[in-house]
Amino acid sequence: MEAERAYDRWRRDYDAAKLRRPSFATMSGIEVDPVYGTPDGEYPGVYPYTRGIHASMYRSRLWTMRMFAGFGTAVDTNRRFREIIAAGGTGLSTAFDMPTLLGLDSDDPMSLGEVGRCGVAIDSIDDVRDLFRDIDLSSITTSMTINSPAAIMLALFVAQAEEVGVARARLGGTLQNDILKEYQAQKEFVFPPRQSMRLVRDTIAFTAAEMPKWNSVSVSGYHIREAGSTAAEELAFTLANGFAYLELAREAGLGVDQVAPRLSFFFNAHIDFFEEIAKYRAARRIWATWLRNHYGATDERSWQLRFHTQTAGVSLTAQQPENNLARTAIEALAGVLGGTQSLHTNSMDEALALPSEKAARLALRTQQIIAHETNVANVADPLGGSWYVESLTDEMERQAESLFAELMDMGDGSMLEGCIRGIEQNWFQRHIAESAYQLERAFNRGERIIVGVNDFLDGNEAEDLELLRITNEDERKQMSRLATVRQRRDDDAVRRARERLATDAAVAEVNLMPALIDAARAEVTVGEMMSSLAGVFGRYVEVPVL
Amino acid sequence: MTVRVLVAKVGLDGHDRGIKVVARILRDAGMEVVYTGLFQTPESVAVAAIQEDVDVVGLSMLSGAHMTLAPLVVEALRQRDSSIPVVVGGIVPNNDVAELKAAGVAAIFGPGASDEEIVGSITSLVTPTE
Numbered sequence: 001m002e003a004e005r006a007y008d009r010w011r012r013d014y015d016a017a018k019l020r021r022p023s024f025a026t027m028s029g030i031e032v033d034p035v036y037g038t039p040d041g042e043y044p045g046v047y048p049y050t051r052g053i054h055a056s057m058y059r060s061r062l063w064t065m066r067m068f069a070g071f072g073t074a075v076d077t078n079r080r081f082r083e084i085i086a087a088g089g090t091g092l093s094t095a096f097d098m099p100t101l102l103g104l105d106s107d108d109p110m111s112l113g114e115v116g117r118c119g120v121a122i123d124s125i126d127d128v129r130d131l132f133r134d135i136d137l138s139s140i141t142t143s144m145t146i147n148s149p150a151a152i153m154l155a156l157f158v159a160q161a162e163e164v165g166v167a168r169a170r171l172g173g174t175l176q177n178d179i180l181k182e183y184q185a186q187k188e189f190v191f192p193p194r195q196s197m198r199l200v201r202d203t204i205a206f207t208a209a210e211m212p213k214w215n216s217v218s219v220s221g222y223h224i225r226e227a228g229s230t231a232a233e234e235l236a237f238t239l240a241n242g243f244a245y246l247e248l249a250r251e252a253g254l255g256v257d258q259v260a261p262r263l264s265f266f267f268n269a270h271i272d273f274f275e276e277i278a279k280y281r282a283a284r285r286i287w288a289t290w291l292r293n294h295y296g297a298t299d300e301r302s303w304q305l306r307f308h309t310q311t312a313g314v315s316l317t318a319q320q321p322e323n324n325l326a327r328t329a330i331e332a333l334a335g336v337l338g339g340t341q342s343l344h345t346n347s348m349d350e351a352l353a354l355p356s357e358k359a360a361r362l363a364l365r366t367q368q369i370i371a372h373e374t375n376v377a378n379v380a381d382p383l384g385g386s387w388y389v390e391s392l393t394d395e396m397e398r399q400a401e402s403l404f405a406e407l408m409d410m411g412d413g414s415m416l417e418g419c420i421r422g423i424e425q426n427w428f429q430r431h432i433a434e435s436a437y438q439l440e441r442a443f444n445r446g447e448r449i450i451v452g453v454n455d456f457l458d459g460n461e462a463e464d465l466e467l468l469r470i471t472n473e474d475e476r477k478q479m480s481r482l483a484t485v486r487q488r489r490d491d492d493a494v495r496r497a498r499e500r501l502a503t504d505a506a507v508a509e510v511n512l513m514p515a516l517i518d519a520a521r522a523e524v525t526v527g528e529m530m531s532s533l534a535g536v537f538g539r540y541v542e543v544p545v546l
Numbered sequence: 547m548t549v550r551v552l553v554a555k556v557g558l559d560g561h562d563r564g565i566k567v568v569a570r571i572l573r574d575a576g577m578e579v580v581y582t583g584l585f586q587t588p589e590s591v592a593v594a595a596i597q598e599d600v601d602v603v604g605l606s607m608l609s610g611a612h613m614t615l616a617p618l619v620v621e622a623l624r625q626r627d628s629s630i631p632v633v634v635g636g637i638v639p640n641n642d643v644a645e646l647k648a649a650g651v652a653a654i655f656g657p658g659a660s661d662e663e664i665v666g667s668i669t670s671l672v673t674p675t676e
Contacts, residue, residue, distance in 0.1 A: 098558035098609055110587075113614025114558050187560030187584055228563045314563075318637075318657040351657050352639055353610070433566045440567045444661045453658040467639065470610065544562070544583040546569045 010035070010043035013055035020059060024378040034059055035380040044339075044380040048288035050281050050393065051381035052339040053304040058377035063335075064342035065367045066143060066308065070095030070119035071354050072474040073481065074130035077120040081135060083357065087364060091342060093143040094131070095119035096153075101188045103149040105527030106478045116474035118354070122153070123482045124525045128160040137166045142173035143218070143308075148190040150177035151199045152529050154207075155516035172213035174264060174308075177203055178220045180241040180419050184428035185227035187542070190530060193420050195537035198508060200245065201252050206513040208249075208258050215264045217245050218308065224428075225268035226314045228436020231279045232399035234268060237428060239286055239400065240407050240415055246295055247416035256295045260302035264341075269331040270312040276331070277383055278392035280338030283307070286397055309335035310344040316351040319460050320452035324348035329366050336370055337383055343367055353467040426545045433545065482525070489523040497522040498532045505536040549672050552600040554582040554591045556619060559609035561636075568604065568635060568664060575665040588615065592622035595630050601672040602652075607636040617649035624650070631671045635659065 014034055025031045034056060035044055042048070045055030054060065067089050069080045081092050096119040099111035105123050106115045115121050122128060132142075146153045154175050158168045179196040182189045189196065200217065207216040221238030229237065242263055249259040265283065269276050287305035291297040311331035316324045325348045332345050345363040347355030355363070371377055383389040404415075410427065411418025422428050442448040449455045497519040504515045512533075519529050553569050555562060562584065569579045580598050582591060595603045603623070605616055612634055620632050631652035638646070643654050653667045 098560075098611075102558050104558070110558060110585075112557075113611035114609060117610045187562055226563070228567075352637065433563075436563050436567050437570050440571070440661075450658075454660070472614075542583060544566075544581055546566055546573075546579070546581055 005040065006043045006046040007037070007039055007041075009046045010055050013045050017054075017056035017060050019056060020061070024059060024375075026375060032378050035384075036382075037385060042384070047292070047300070047303055049284040049304055051384045053284065053306060053341075054380075057339060057380035058336075058371075059380075062371050062377060063340055064091045064141075065089055065364060065371075066091035066093050066342045066344055067360065067364055068093040068095050068145065068310070068344045069360070070097075071468070071470060072116040072120065073478050074120055074122065074127040076116075076474070078131055078133050078135070080357070080360075081131075084360075084364070085135070085140070087361060088368065089364060091141050091143065092135070093344065094145060096144075096146050097121045098188075100526060101146055101148065103152070103190050103526055103530030105525050106475070106482050108527055113472075113475075115478050117470050121474075121478045122156070122526060123478070124485050124523050125156050125160055125163075125520050126481065126485045126523065128156045129163070132160065137161050137164070138170045142171075143176070144173065145176045147176055147179050147182050147186070148188055148196065149526055149530055150175050150179075151203050151512060152516055152520075152526055154203055155513060155520045156526075158211075159517050159520035168211050170213065171211060174215040174218045175203060175207075176218045176220060176266070178217055178241060178266075180244060180423065181220050181223055181237070183423040183540075183542070184224060184237060185229070185432055186223040189540050189542070191534065191537040192540045193423055196540075197248055197420070199512065199533075201248050202511045202513055204245065204249050204259060204262070205252055205254060205511055207262065208254060214262070216259075216262050218264050218266045219245065220266040222266050222268045222310055224432065225270060225312065227432050228439065229432045230435050231270065231272070231275050232396055233403065233431055233435060235279050235283055235286075235396055236400035236403035237431075238265060238267070239283065239290070240404060240419055242287070243290065243295075243415040244419040247414060251416075256291070256297045257299040257302050260291055260295075260297055261299065261304075265305055265307035267307050267309055267335075267340075268312050269309045269335040269338075271315045271327060271331060273330060273334050274383075274389055274392060275396075276334040277338045278389055278396050280307070280309075280335070280340065281381070281384075281389070281393045282396035282400065284339070285393070286400055306341045308342040308344070309338070309340040311335070311346045313346055313350055316346060316348070317450060317453050318351040319457075321348050321352065321465055323452055324351070325362065325366070328363060329370070332366055333370055333374075333376065336376060337381075339381060349465050349467060352465065354470065356466055356468045358466070426543070429545055485523055485525070493522040494524050494528070497524050498528060501529060501532045502536055505533050549577040549602070549669065550580070550598065550600040551577050551602045551604055551668065552580045552582065552591070552595045552598055553604045553606065554586050554594070554619075555584045555606055556586050556588060556591055556615045557607075557609070557611050558585065559607060559611065560584055561606070561608040564608065564636060565604075565606035568606070571661050571664065572668070575661075577668070588618035588622040591619050592626055592628065595623065596626055596628050600630060602668050603630055603632045604668070605632065605634045605636075607634055607638070610637070612636065612638055613642055613645065616646055616651055620650040633668065633671070635664070
């Protein structure tokens with residue numbers, strides 16, 4: 001294999017690839033090559049994939065324009081989903097509200113004021129039915145951004161799809177299910193880390209056996225970066241978490257080549273254009289190298305790091321919000337030049353509220369302009385070979401390797417242990433908080449300019465954007481939906497399903513997915529399933545560091 | 547006299563970047579800062595503020611629930627005969643500011659508020675005006 005030059009392998013794969021068009025040229029008619037490089041250099045689609053995971057990259061298929069949406073009740077979000085599909089969106093991504101993300105029902109006292117606010121409220125299978133009404137689940141892929149109750153949401157989704165006649169094996173999509181970064185950054189945890197990891201293990205094993213088109217974990221650096229990390233920390237912590245899930249699956253008896261191709265990644269696209277591109281290139285190279293050399297993967301698909309990108313929410317400003325269109329376009333372009341497989345572009349009003357319909361459409365249009373007008377998708381890794389970008393790529397890799405070494409030390413040679421102990425000892429949390437603080441200081445000293453915030457302030461008038469308002473009306477509507485379910489369901493079936501859940505949870509070797517799917521069918525609520533599990537697993541309380 | 551501030555996250559909002567950064571900024575300005583950790587209730591914040599004998603309570607709210615939860619924190623303090631001022635930082639649209647102030651919130655720091663503004667405002671809240 002090593003005997004074959006990367007160029008020859010690339011040429012062979014490229015020639016065999018199906019392309020979107022017979023030829024690709026600049027606006028002025030200059031024909032361009034699919035990739036540029038030296039005969040002995042690296043090529044896309046060839047190990048270690050620095051330049052992309054496919055030989056023909058976007059010449060065969062553009063990235064998936066996957067827009068994240070969710071608010072109010074399932075009926076409201078279903079309407080937005082169908083608008084996205086009608087506007088040319090090619091994948092769905094579900095945002096859940098805070099109570100759902102923390103496994104609480106809408107009528108829980110802690111849910112007050114949060115129901116349907118940051119995303120859609122899902123209490124039971126009844127809501128999932130409305131969420132995907134009139135959407136063909138066998139033809140569109142669905143991403144579910146949820147972590148602590150991820151196994152429960154997967155169970156609800158499988159149960160609902162089977163109700164409408166779509167077998168679980170035909171379901172394509174992604175469960176975020178990345179619990180490690182919850183403790184590190186996003187902070188939507190419920191159970192203690194080790195108990196949470198058992199649920200992750202169960203979903204990995206279940207999807208490996210029964211859902212061949214499903215990505216079990218979307219290992220997410222996005223939230224780590226939003227919480228304040230540097231680009232290199234985002235890169236290192238995310239890949240380390242990915243390695244940890246591989247080791248977890250290995251403990252459950254699954255081979256690395258069974259699991260690795262089902263892990264996908266999710267990175268931030270922040271505003272430092274070249275640094276972001278270097279980060280994506282380094283991510284692919286590191287993953288390929290570690291999978292092959294450290295974890296012994298032999299399937300090429302295991303070496304290929306696939307990722308989703310979202311532009312940086314934290315880079316958006318409430319001041320002069322239209323400026324956010326420019327920021328998002330630049331960030332999205334970095335994701336595309338970095339070879340992303342799918343992309344979400346934020347809306348310009350998101351420093352103020354959830355996106356309005358108009359703002360969400362503009363965000364999608366930004367991607368379509370990049371895809372169809374700029375011609376940047378014609379050439380793979382167009383910045384490969386730039387001395388600057390190559391040097392930054394190497395530096396990203398060097399910094400990540402040094403953080404991996406610390407984690408491996410902490411875990412006595414195990415990345416899984418290193419990540420869990422790193423959480424328990426607040427190592428990740430301290431790193432992220434320190435980087436966030438340093439950025440803030442640079443901003444306050446005026447070393448970092450944010451247009452419209454600490455410079456170029458003309459035009460900072462009162463907001464005149466039409467914002468999406470979530471009213472308490474949605475909360476009341478959702479409570480009444482839930483009350484109807486509680487009233488009509490078979491209480492005996494609910495009790496039996498919850499008893500089985502507790503029994504199965506108590507035995508570490510048992511996979512919890514079948515019991516969760518049964519509970520979903522019996523209309524057990526998300527909050528009830530979580531509290532049955534919490535009775536066995538306990539709940540996590542973070543000791544915060546400042 | 548050293549100004550003592552309790553910074554708190556109420557409800558389900560897990561975004562803790564801002565509160566940690568602000569806590570350090572207040573410390574840099576010479577204040578003593580107590581952080582409650584995540585997932586507090588209005589009652590638990592009021593009890594902690596009184597027990598810790600702080601001068602100001604700072605709430606960090608980024609999930610959109612500020613209109614429901616911030617007034618409840620003020621109310622929980624007043625029910626316990628405490629006059630400790632409550633300030634709110636985070637994503638608060640301009641349209642909500644008047645209503646929050648009417649509900650007894652002493653100051654609101656939106657996105658992009660500077661260190662000086664936050665420190666200055668808290669300092670003036672604890673300085674006797676007469």
